[in-house]
Amino acid sequence: MFYVRRTLAYTPAPAVVPMVVGSVVALALVGLLWLALCRQLVESEPRQVAASDSSRASFGFLHPSCAGGGGGERVLWCAVRALCSETRRLASDRPQNGSTPHSTIVAPRVWLYTARYRSSVAEIRAFLDVRLAEQFGAEAFTNAVQQVRLVPLYTAVLLEPRWYPYFTMLFQLLAGMPVAVEIMLRHASFLVTHLLSKCVSWFRKRYRTPLEDYRLPSIFIDTVGVPLALLCLKWWTCGRIRTGAYVHYPFVSNEMMSHEPRSTGSGSRKLRSVCRRGYYRAVVLPLYAACGAATDLVMANSSWTLKRMEQLWCGSGASSSRASCTGHHRRNIFLVYPPCGARRTHSSFPALERDAVRQRVVSIAQFRPEKRHETQLDCFVELLQRYPRETSQARLLMIGGARNHADRMRAERLLQRAVALTGPASSGGRIEVHVNASRIEIEEVLAGEFGCFLHTMEEEHFGISIVEAMSHGLLVIAHGSGGAALDILRPVSPDSPLGLVYRTRHELTECLADALFRLPVATLQSMQRRAYARAQREFSDEAFSERFLTAVASLCTKG
Known part of the structure; x- marks a missing residue:
C-alpha cells in the first residue's frame, strides 16, 4: 500500500502589521495636512489683529436660525449692528509706561454662518431683510443685513433636534463637528478661488477681493448654542483664533442631573431615570465641559444663567476642565442682558386711577x-x-x-x-x-x-x-x-x-x-x-450694545 504524502502549499499570512502601520501613517498625514490647511486659513495671530492693525479685525457669528423672530435672533442682530454700524473704541491695551494706548476697531468684517434659506446669498439677504422687518420693525437691522458677509451652510440642518429621536442632546452636540468642517472647507474654497484669480484671467476679472478677506475670522462667537463647533475650530487652528459664546440657556443643567424619580413610580421608570442621570453625567456633561474649556469668553443673558455656567464651565460641575477654568475663563464670564427694544422717547403710562x-x-x-x-x-x-x-x-x-x-x-x-x-x-x-x-x-x-x-x-x-x-x-x-x-x-x-x-x-x-x-x-x-x-x-438695545462691546473687548486685549 502506497501512501501519498500531500504537502500543502505555503501561503504567507496577510501583511496585517504593514497595513495597520500604513493606515496610521496615512491618517497622520491627512491630519497634518488638515491642520496645515486650518493654520493657513487663519488671518494672523489674534494679538496682532487686535492691537497692531485694527482694520484687519474680523468676527464670525455662528447662528443658523438667524431668520427667526425670537430673543436669540434679536441678540444676534443687535450684536452684528453694534460691530458694523458703531464706530467706537472696542479694545484698550493695558496702560504701559504711564500712557494709555488703545486700538479702535472701525467697521470690522463680520461673517454670519447661517442655514440655506434660499439658493443664493443675494436671495438669502433679501429674505432676511424682509423677515427681520416683519419681526422687529421696519429698517431695524437693514444696515446690518447689508454689511454682514453671509455664508450659508449645508450642514446647518444637522443641528435640528428632529433628526435625533434618541440621545438628542448628545447628537446635537456632536453635530457641531460637521458644521465646523464645512466652515473650514468653505473658507478653503474661498482661498482657492482667490489663488485662481491670480492665474486665470476670467477669475481675475470676477474676483478682486484681497486675500485677507477670505481667511477665517480672528474671533468666533456662538449665539445659538453650538459649542462643539467652537471647540473644533479652536483645536484645528492650534488656538490661533479666539472664541466666545452668548448663552441663553445652559445646554445641560444641574436640574437635569439632580432630578429624582418619583417614589411611587414603577421599577422600570426608576431605572430609566437612573440611566438618564448617568448618561448626562458620564457623556454629555464631560463633552460640554470640554467645550467650555475651549471658550475664551462667555456672555450670560441673566444672573440665573451666569450662576449655572460658572458651575458647569468653571466650577465643580466641570471636573474634567477645572484646571482650565481657574484662569482667564472665570474672569471672562460677563453678564450681558439681552436687548428688549430701543429706548422709548415717551413716557405715557396706563392710567391706573381708572x-x-x-x-x-x-x-x-x-x-x-x-x-x-x-x-x-x-x-x-x-x-x-x-x-x-x-x-x-x-x-x-x-x-x-x-x-x-x-x-x-x-x-x-x-x-x-x-x-x-x-x-x-x-x-x-x-x-x-x-x-x-x-x-x-x-x-x-x-x-x-x-x-x-x-x-x-x-x-x-x-x-x-x-x-x-x-x-x-x-x-x-x-x-x-x-x-x-x-x-x-x-x-x-x-x-x-x-x-x-x-x-x-x-x-x-x-x-x-x-x-x-x-x-x-x-x-x-x-x-x-x-x-x-x-x-x-x-x-434696551443700546445698553446691550455697550455691554456686548465691553465683553468682546476682553478678547481683543487678552494676551
Missing part, C-alpha cells in the same frame, strides 16, 4: 406647560369669587404663540376651563385667550388700556416679556425666581419695589388683589416709574 384700566390684566407667553397658564386662570377666578364687588371690571387676556397642535389644544382647553369655572360670562370678555397674535397686535395690547402684566413661569432664565411690559408702563406681577427676581424686578432697596412678586398660589391671589384694588394708586404709579426707568437703563 378701574377700567387698573383691573385689566394681560399675560403674554407661549402656550407651553411651563408657562403655567392654569395657575393664572385659577388664581384670577378665585379673586373674582372672593371679591365680586371690588373686581366688577376685572378682565384677563392671555396672549401666546402655539408652536404645534399640542399648544393649540392646550389653549383651547384653557378657554374651556375658563368657561367651566366662570360660566358663559367668560366668553363675553372677562377672560380671553388669543393664539398666535401678530407683533402689531401685541404692541397694540401693551400700549392700550391694560394696567397689569402677569407672568407665572418659575425659574425662567430671563423674561423678555416682563421687560416689554415695564417699558410700556404696565405694573408687573411675576414669580419670585429666575431672571424675574434676580435681574429684572430686583429693587435697589426694599422700600422701592419695581413690581409685585409671589411664591405660592395664595400669594399670587393676594398680589392680584393688591394690584387691582388694594394698594393706593400713588404706590402703584411709583412702581411704574421705577420699573420704566430700569427697563430703559438696563435692558
Whole structure:
C-alpha cells in the first residue's frame, strides 16, 4: 500500500502589521495636512489683529436660525449692528509706561454662518431683510443685513433636534463637528478661488477681493448654542483664533442631573431615570465641559444663567476642565442682558386711577406647560369669587404663540376651563385667550388700556416679556425666581419695589388683589416709574450694545 504524502502549499499570512502601520501613517498625514490647511486659513495671530492693525479685525457669528423672530435672533442682530454700524473704541491695551494706548476697531468684517434659506446669498439677504422687518420693525437691522458677509451652510440642518429621536442632546452636540468642517472647507474654497484669480484671467476679472478677506475670522462667537463647533475650530487652528459664546440657556443643567424619580413610580421608570442621570453625567456633561474649556469668553443673558455656567464651565460641575477654568475663563464670564427694544422717547403710562384700566390684566407667553397658564386662570377666578364687588371690571387676556397642535389644544382647553369655572360670562370678555397674535397686535395690547402684566413661569432664565411690559408702563406681577427676581424686578432697596412678586398660589391671589384694588394708586404709579426707568437703563438695545462691546473687548486685549 502506497501512501501519498500531500504537502500543502505555503501561503504567507496577510501583511496585517504593514497595513495597520500604513493606515496610521496615512491618517497622520491627512491630519497634518488638515491642520496645515486650518493654520493657513487663519488671518494672523489674534494679538496682532487686535492691537497692531485694527482694520484687519474680523468676527464670525455662528447662528443658523438667524431668520427667526425670537430673543436669540434679536441678540444676534443687535450684536452684528453694534460691530458694523458703531464706530467706537472696542479694545484698550493695558496702560504701559504711564500712557494709555488703545486700538479702535472701525467697521470690522463680520461673517454670519447661517442655514440655506434660499439658493443664493443675494436671495438669502433679501429674505432676511424682509423677515427681520416683519419681526422687529421696519429698517431695524437693514444696515446690518447689508454689511454682514453671509455664508450659508449645508450642514446647518444637522443641528435640528428632529433628526435625533434618541440621545438628542448628545447628537446635537456632536453635530457641531460637521458644521465646523464645512466652515473650514468653505473658507478653503474661498482661498482657492482667490489663488485662481491670480492665474486665470476670467477669475481675475470676477474676483478682486484681497486675500485677507477670505481667511477665517480672528474671533468666533456662538449665539445659538453650538459649542462643539467652537471647540473644533479652536483645536484645528492650534488656538490661533479666539472664541466666545452668548448663552441663553445652559445646554445641560444641574436640574437635569439632580432630578429624582418619583417614589411611587414603577421599577422600570426608576431605572430609566437612573440611566438618564448617568448618561448626562458620564457623556454629555464631560463633552460640554470640554467645550467650555475651549471658550475664551462667555456672555450670560441673566444672573440665573451666569450662576449655572460658572458651575458647569468653571466650577465643580466641570471636573474634567477645572484646571482650565481657574484662569482667564472665570474672569471672562460677563453678564450681558439681552436687548428688549430701543429706548422709548415717551413716557405715557396706563392710567391706573381708572378701574377700567387698573383691573385689566394681560399675560403674554407661549402656550407651553411651563408657562403655567392654569395657575393664572385659577388664581384670577378665585379673586373674582372672593371679591365680586371690588373686581366688577376685572378682565384677563392671555396672549401666546402655539408652536404645534399640542399648544393649540392646550389653549383651547384653557378657554374651556375658563368657561367651566366662570360660566358663559367668560366668553363675553372677562377672560380671553388669543393664539398666535401678530407683533402689531401685541404692541397694540401693551400700549392700550391694560394696567397689569402677569407672568407665572418659575425659574425662567430671563423674561423678555416682563421687560416689554415695564417699558410700556404696565405694573408687573411675576414669580419670585429666575431672571424675574434676580435681574429684572430686583429693587435697589426694599422700600422701592419695581413690581409685585409671589411664591405660592395664595400669594399670587393676594398680589392680584393688591394690584387691582388694594394698594393706593400713588404706590402703584411709583412702581411704574421705577420699573420704566430700569427697563430703559438696563435692558434696551443700546445698553446691550455697550455691554456686548465691553465683553468682546476682553478678547481683543487678552494676551
